[in-house]
Every structure is written in structure tokens, then in C-alpha cells.
Amino acid sequence: MDTLPNRQQEVLRATVHHYVDTIEPVGSRTLVQRFGLKASSATVRSAMGALEQRGLLTQPHTSAGRVPSARGYRHYVDCLLPKPGAAVQHLEQELTQISLRWAALDDLLQQMARRLTDFTGLMSLITRPQRSTPSLQAVRLVCSGDRLLVMLVESSNQASHLNLRLPHGSGHQLEAMETWTRRQLDSSRDGNLDWNSLPLQLQPFGRVLEDAISSHQQLKQAEETAALVHGVSRLIAQPEFIDSSLVRPLLELVDQRPGALVPADHPPERGVWIGEEHPEAALQQFSVVQAPYRSGSEGIGHVALIGPMRMAYATGLAAARSVARALERLLS
Known part of the structure; x- marks a missing residue:
């Protein structure tokens, strides 16, 4: 990934944060006013144009502002991801208080999946630990x-x-x-x-x-590769997926081959598949955040979050990793 000039990094970061929060294309004046960028609207507009030429921003309509592209999200995850906020630290503390009160593994995984969805607002999936496939x-x-x-x-x-x-x-x-x-x-x-x-x-x-x-x-x-899933209704409620035909192939995949959402032979860069990076066609309109966990001799399982590419990646990654660490502690 090419290194961006500081101004373009600042503008890309602000554009991603604005779009994640509002689902609205944004112009240079709004970025300057909302994020306090120390530059004129003309300077920010020039940086946005350069980012569009690089394929990191796109303009959905001629008269509209700009939004991040899949490549823009990838650069953001690779180079601009902020530290998770205090809410993730509270989640981490909450998870450390959990003891293995549940009688069955699936009860524990379902509880964790539910908490992950409640925290992130995204669909969550946790696979049972599994040894590597015999050759x-x-x-x-x-x-x-x-x-x-x-x-x-x-x-x-x-x-x-x-x-x-x-x-x-x-x-x-x-x-x-x-x-x-x-x-x-x-x-x-x-x-x-x-x-x-x-x-x-x-x-x-x-x-x-x-x-x-x-x-x-x-x-x-x-x-x-069985999995516990929670938050399908949260996924369907996302504005990007008002057209249910976009979600139907994903739900069929979850029902028939849940392990395909976190394929071990195609590990994601920095724990995230964005759009067409995922090998499954059903997931190429989505982003998937993934964190593995190890369960002693039982093998490896995966914690995943599925949502639109317009995702709070720092929070999602930190939350998935927190749950994975908690599962390792509880199942070791």
C-alpha cells in the first residue's frame, strides 16, 4: 500500500469516520467544519480529488460528495486505524469477570455472540473449536x-x-x-x-x-464446522441492505456452510476481509472481521463480525479479539 501524504491521510480518515456515522456522502466544507481540519475547503477538496484518483474515494453521484471505496477502507484499516475507545476497555473488563457457568459449550458461545452483537450492532458468528481437517x-x-x-x-x-x-x-x-x-x-x-x-x-x-x-x-x-450466529436482524436493518436480495445468499451460506465465512485457507489481512477480498461471492458486498481462538486440545475456533463495508473497524476488531481472548481463557 502506497504511503499517502499527511493531508490525504487526514482527509481519508475524516471521510471514513463521517460516512460510518452518517451514511451520507461528504464534501470538503463539511469535513473542515466537523473535524476541525487545519486547511481551507479548497485544499481539502484538492486532497479529496487526489484520493479519488487513487481509487480510495468515490463519488456516487455527480452532484454528491464523496464516500470511501473498498480500497479506501483497506488503506484505513492498514494504516489509519485508531486505538479503540473506552467502551472496548469496559467490554474487556466485563469479559474477564465471566466464569464458566454454562453447562454446554454452545450456551457459552451463544452468550458471547449475543454480547458481541449488542456491543457492535453487527451480526456475529462464533465457530466451535475444531482441529485441522485431516489430509x-x-x-x-x-x-x-x-x-x-x-x-x-x-x-x-x-x-x-x-x-x-x-x-x-x-x-x-x-x-x-x-x-x-x-x-x-x-x-x-x-x-x-x-x-x-x-x-x-x-x-x-x-x-x-x-x-x-x-x-x-x-x-x-x-x-x-458448526457455528453460533446472532444478530441477523441487525444486519438486515442496515440501510445498505434494504434490498433483501443482497443478504439472501449470505444467509443461505450461514445456514449451509457457516465455516465458509472464516475460511482457514484464505486468512484476512489484519483480521479483516473487505468486499471482494473474501473468497465467497455471497460476502463480497460485506466486510468480515475475524479473530481466532484456541481451545486446548480441541483445536481452533473463530469469532467473526459481519456487516457493511461502512463499519467501525477499530471497535469491531477490538471487540472480536476481546471475545476470542475470553474464550481462550474459559476453555483452556
Whole structure:
């Protein structure tokens, strides 16, 4: 991220704070008056123009003021984030007083998610702690009539079985396919199969097998990554999401694959995904703040806040991290 001149940093910071508070585009005169900038309106207007050229501000209408872009929010989070206010310190103190009174883990996580939503006004999600996904160790193929029985052996020594329709004319390729998967896994550190390197004659068979294994792994991960969610109504009430079609894909994702909101293989920069930085299309109109927590031998869980890109990032990040620290203390 390029370093901005001090004046542009000051103007970008003020523009973000104004828009987070008001949801209104802002002009130079308002910034000078509201934030006491020690510059003329003309100087601030020039800085806003430079920020727009850099792609950090945008002008929604010709006659309107300017608002931060996704890139503007990213620069703000990376370079201009203020220290959290006194309210976050009070939250931290409150969380240190919590003892493990709840009989079940889900009760504790639900209580924490509710408190996080009440504090930030954002939708919160907390995943249960989970060990890393076992890697694939071996693939065994057995033909039975027109059916293909697939056994997947994982590094945890667990085995899963898939029952597929045998692709037409591929019965004689079972040995070659099994040999290819064995060589792939022997040379792979992470248990992944490089389907792009599959020999041409095995590709029709391979496409069926690849789709089946991928679907099975995604379903298994979704089943294991359960999450406690609170504050959906707060999200829907945000002015940006009056059009419910923007929120529907996100809610479907939360219902079907909650772990996809905090994908471990795509860690966010500085704990935040902003807009299209998130790998899930359903979240590319949102920002997601994330903080991991470790629960002894049970693995790693995640505390997340989901809201519009117009978010109080300093408060959200500090609150999520405070809850994560409290969970580590309670579950250690």
C-alpha cells in the first residue's frame, strides 16, 4: 500500500469516520467544519480529488460528495486505524469477570455472540473449536457391477466410503486410476490430488471421481464446522441492505456452510476481509472481521463480525479479539 501524504491521510480518515456515522456522502466544507481540519475547503477538496484518483474515494453521484471505496477502507484499516475507545476497555473488563457457568459449550458461545452483537450492532458468528481437517492419505477403488465403491483414507485413520455409478467403459481403468492417486498422494505434502496432471485417457473417469471427492469433503467440513450466529436482524436493518436480495445468499451460506465465512485457507489481512477480498461471492458486498481462538486440545475456533463495508473497524476488531481472548481463557 502506497504511503499517502499527511493531508490525504487526514482527509481519508475524516471521510471514513463521517460516512460510518452518517451514511451520507461528504464534501470538503463539511469535513473542515466537523473535524476541525487545519486547511481551507479548497485544499481539502484538492486532497479529496487526489484520493479519488487513487481509487480510495468515490463519488456516487455527480452532484454528491464523496464516500470511501473498498480500497479506501483497506488503506484505513492498514494504516489509519485508531486505538479503540473506552467502551472496548469496559467490554474487556466485563469479559474477564465471566466464569464458566454454562453447562454446554454452545450456551457459552451463544452468550458471547449475543454480547458481541449488542456491543457492535453487527451480526456475529462464533465457530466451535475444531482441529485441522485431516489430509487424504489413500484412495481405494472397487468395481461392483455398474457401481464404483470408493474408500477415502485420511491422516486421522478415519475412512469414508462413496458409492458412485461407474462411468461407462471405465471398468478397465480402475488399476491405473488407483496407481495415479497413490503416486500423487505419495508426493503431496498436504494430501491434495493435482487433477490437472491426470493423463488424458483417464480424464473422463477422473472428472467423476474429482467431483465426488470434492463434494464429500465440502459436505464433511460443513457438518464439522458448526457455528453460533446472532444478530441477523441487525444486519438486515442496515440501510445498505434494504434490498433483501443482497443478504439472501449470505444467509443461505450461514445456514449451509457457516465455516465458509472464516475460511482457514484464505486468512484476512489484519483480521479483516473487505468486499471482494473474501473468497465467497455471497460476502463480497460485506466486510468480515475475524479473530481466532484456541481451545486446548480441541483445536481452533473463530469469532467473526459481519456487516457493511461502512463499519467501525477499530471497535469491531477490538471487540472480536476481546471475545476470542475470553474464550481462550474459559476453555483452556
